[in-house]
Amino acid sequence: MIAPFFVVFGVFGLYPLLHTAWVSLHDWQLIDGDQGFTGLANYAELLSDGHFWNALGNTVSLFLLSTIPQLFAALGLATLLDRGLRGRAFWRAGVLLPNVISVAAVALVFAQLFGRDFGVVNALLGVVGVDPVDWRAETWASHLAISSMVVWRWTGYNALIYLAAMQSVPKDMYESAMLDGASRLRVFWSITVPSIRPTILFTVIVSTIGGMQLFVEPQLFDPGGTATGTGGDDRQFQTLVMYLYEKGFRLFDAGYSSAIAWVLFLVILVVAVVNFAVARRIASKG
Amino acid sequence: MSRTLGGRATSITAVALAATLVAACGGGGGGAGDGKIKLSIGIFSDFGYTTLIKEYQAAHPDIEIEQRTVKMEQHHTQLATQLAGGRGAADIVAIEEGNIAQFRQSKDKFVNLADHGAKELEGQWAAWKWNQGTTDGGNFVLGLGTDMGSLALCYRRDLFEAAGLPTDRDAVGELWPTWDEYLKVADTFTRATPDVKFVDTAQNVYKAILDQTEEGYFAKADDSFIGGENDKVEQAFTLAASLGEKKQTGALAPFSQDWNVALKQASFATTTCPAWALALIKAGAGDEAAGKWDVAAAPGGGGNWGGSFLAVPKQTEHPGEAYELAKWLTAPEQQKRIFKETGNLPSEPAAYQDPEVTATTNEYFNGAPVGKIFGNSAESLKPTYRGTKDAKVTPVFNNALSRVETGKQSTSDAFDEAVREARDAAK
Numbered sequence: 053m054i055a056p057f058f059v060v061f062g063v064f065g066l067y068p069l070l071h072t073a074w075v076s077l078h079d080w081q082l083i084d085g086d087q088g089f090t091g092l093a094n095y096a097e098l099l100s101d102g103h104f105w106n107a108l109g110n111t112v113s114l115f116l117l118s119t120i121p122q123l124f125a126a127l128g129l130a131t132l133l134d135r136g137l138r139g140r141a142f143w144r145a146g147v148l149l150p151n152v153i154s155v156a157a158v159a160l161v162f163a164q165l166f167g168r169d170f171g172v173v174n175a176l177l178g179v180v181g182v183d184p185v186d187w188r189a190e191t192w193a194s195h196l197a198i199s200s201m202v203v204w205r206w207t208g209y210n211a212l213i214y215l216a217a218m219q220s221v222p223k224d225m226y227e228s229a230m231l232d233g234a235s236r237l238r239v240f241w242s243i244t245v246p247s248i249r250p251t252i253l254f255t256v257i258v259s260t261i262g263g264m265q266l267f268v269e270p271q272l273f274d275p276g277g278t279a280t281g282t283g284g285d286d287r288q289f290q291t292l293v294m295y296l297y298e299k300g301f302r303l304f305d306a307g308y309s310s311a312i313a314w315v316l317f318l319v320i321l322v323v324a325v326v327n328f329a330v331a332r333r334i335a336s337k338g
Numbered sequence: 339m340s341r342t343l344g345g346r347a348t349s350i351t352a353v354a355l356a357a358t359l360v361a362a363c364g365g366g367g368g369g370a371g372d373g374k375i376k377l378s379i380g381i382f383s384d385f386g387y388t389t390l391i392k393e394y395q396a397a398h399p400d401i402e403i404e405q406r407t408v409k410m411e412q413h414h415t416q417l418a419t420q421l422a423g424g425r426g427a428a429d430i431v432a433i434e435e436g437n438i439a440q441f442r443q444s445k446d447k448f449v450n451l452a453d454h455g456a457k458e459l460e461g462q463w464a465a466w467k468w469n470q471g472t473t474d475g476g477n478f479v480l481g482l483g484t485d486m487g488s489l490a491l492c493y494r495r496d497l498f499e500a501a502g503l504p505t506d507r508d509a510v511g512e513l514w515p516t517w518d519e520y521l522k523v524a525d526t527f528t529r530a531t532p533d534v535k536f537v538d539t540a541q542n543v544y545k546a547i548l549d550q551t552e553e554g555y556f557a558k559a560d561d562s563f564i565g566g567e568n569d570k571v572e573q574a575f576t577l578a579a580s581l582g583e584k585k586q587t588g589a590l591a592p593f594s595q596d597w598n599v600a601l602k603q604a605s606f607a608t609t610t611c612p613a614w615a616l617a618l619i620k621a622g623a624g625d626e627a628a629g630k631w632d633v634a635a636a637p638g639g640g641g642n643w644g645g646s647f648l649a650v651p652k653q654t655e656h657p658g659e660a661y662e663l664a665k666w667l668t669a670p671e672q673q674k675r676i677f678k679e680t681g682n683l684p685s686e687p688a689a690y691q692d693p694e695v696t697a698t699t700n701e702y703f704n705g706a707p708v709g710k711i712f713g714n715s716a717e718s719l720k721p722t723y724r725g726t727k728d729a730k731v732t733p734v735f736n737n738a739l740s741r742v743e744t745g746k747q748s749t750s751d752a753f754d755e756a757v758r759e760a761r762d763a764a765k
Contacts, residue, residue, distance in 0.1 A: 282737055
């Protein structure tokens with residue numbers, strides 16, 4: 053009964069992974085294919101490639117800016133939803149709504165919100181006397197704008213996962229804590245968070261993978277679109293996957309692009325392990 | 339009663355749907371179940387083929403044509419992956435002038451149209467256009483030319499009037515015989531109406547100037563990268579960047595969503611406009627700006643910007659039929675009609691010199707005699723040599739200009755960085 057799984061995994065999981073590794077060891081052009089074995093040359097070039105490090109930095113920055121607020125907001129949201137609200141089902145379905153909407157549509161709307169000349173955010177800033185911000189041109193501003201998109205999309209999704217976990221926490225634990233006179237915050241940190249620890253670990257890992265592979269939001273935020281794929285005129289918000297796309301599909305350098313893919317794979321692995329360790333410590337401290 | 343009816347209707351719909359699905363699957367799997375040859379044609383933006391295709395199908399009852407349109411930036415990437423994968427490409431594909439050099443390198447993925455007799459057609463096109471679509475000393479015909487992008491300059495009459503500048507298109511054209519004089523007009527305009535940008539983006543001005551030179555980033559002789567040594571590149575860059583330094587540009591990404599909004603808000607007064615751009619301006623500015631835009635001659639004479647080719651990927655099952663269709667679509671008779679419908683300028687002298695074409699005016703652009711303007715521009719056009727890696731290098735310089743426009747870098751720093759990056763990209 054297990055065999056079909058391994059067949060499917062082999063075809064759709066393992067084979068592409070190994071093939072990518074094989075391609076990354078060659079000078080491989082997208083249209084014309086293999087131009088000769090080059091060993092680790094692509095990887096060596098990658099390590100001295102400023103654009104790669106820039107993309108890695110942006111990816112980490114965007115990951116931190118979006119994942120941390122997102123998971124904390126999701127925890128808070130889940131706690132609210134866990135209480136006896138009126139119209140519970142409505143709110144629970146509602147938080148998932150942002151996640152259901154197509155990311156392209158989301159990006160389109162946010163691109164308008166964060167427009168430089170006629171954007172809503174700048175108009176609101178103008179009301180309180182702040183000068184308009186060029187959201188695409190400035191590094192920090194572009195990171196904030198893109199992160200807000202990610203947070204908006206994924207907070208509700210994570211909140212529902214947390215909610216599901218919170219529902220299985222025995223209610224009598226809360227009751228006895230209340231009787232002992234513990235504050236809501238104390239209950240949250242001492243009972244809720246430790247009780248749903250495995251779920252938090254799960255969302256941290258999933259968000260890490262998602263965050264490190266961030267692509268569509270920044271790509272669509274780029275006014276030049278896929279025509280340049282550089283993530284702004286100074287690569288200020290080019291993520292690793294965008295760089296991979298630029299190399300592979302705009303410059304047609306499939307070998308180099310595959311090398312990026314493999315390095316990205318390793319980076320995700322490392323970041324996930326680190327996150328796992330950190331999250332476990334935080335969650336077990338309470 | 340209504341309930342039952344509703345239930346019945348639902349089940350009938352379901353059956354009908356299932357039947358359609360089965361039929362659709364049958365059609366897809368079996369290929370030409372009805373004995374028709376199915377041809378697909380992959381294009382971007384508007385090639386003006388919709389009515390022509392209907393006509394062709396009526397004249398050739400055994401052929402069924404499907405038109406697939408995607409955005410230009412996706413089109414060429416998608417085509418590259420389809421060629422790499424060996425399947426999925428349309429039977430006829432459009433390739434833009436800026437990209438054709440790149441695809442010329444992979445000519446073994448395309449049908450040599452010379453094998454189907456394309457060489458006999460050579461005389462139809464302007465010589466430079468024909469040469470762009472061929473390789474191997476003219477023995478390999480990769481693509482048949484569609485339109486070309488001879489250059490003009492569009493301007494808003496009402497904004498010019500507000501700035502105290504002439505509004506008549508001939509007088510406007512005389513304001514800027516050269517790009518240096520265009521800069522002077524920009525200064526006059528900005529002094530009079532400081533709140534309105536003179537031009538949409540430095541990138542388009544830069545490209546227009548570069549397109550008027552014989553060589554751009556790559557040497558005609560050996561295709562080597564000369565962007566750092568070719569004075570013309572630096573001159574064009576510096577000139578366009580000076581508009582950005584003086585904040586006379588809207589710093590917009592060309593043809594982006596913001597560009598459309600700015601058009602609608604009338605926040606810039608001039609934009610470079612090759613023939614095909616008229617449709618984009620009209621779409622962006624909307625009906626309420628009808629008659630406010632006009633077309634004048636571009637500074638520095640004609641230049642070529644854009645224009646495409648129709649090629650036939652080798653993976654097609656019907657190379658002969660695909661060639662016949664491409665040949666028909668690019669013939670002077672059809673090119674003339676496309677010009678009248680969409681404004682895409684023919685690349686064949688017989689078409690663009692035709693009295694019908696030269697007499698064409700464009701009502702939206704205040705009745706501008708676009709046939710005459712673009713025809714004249716086409717006559718004086720000196721095509722730029724496009725290197726194999728042109729499409730890789732171009733965005734690097736565009737990004738550099740954008741950095742000047744947003745005030746991140748000085749012109750000379752931006753240019754030096756662009757040359758450095760371009761050298762890497764062209765390796």
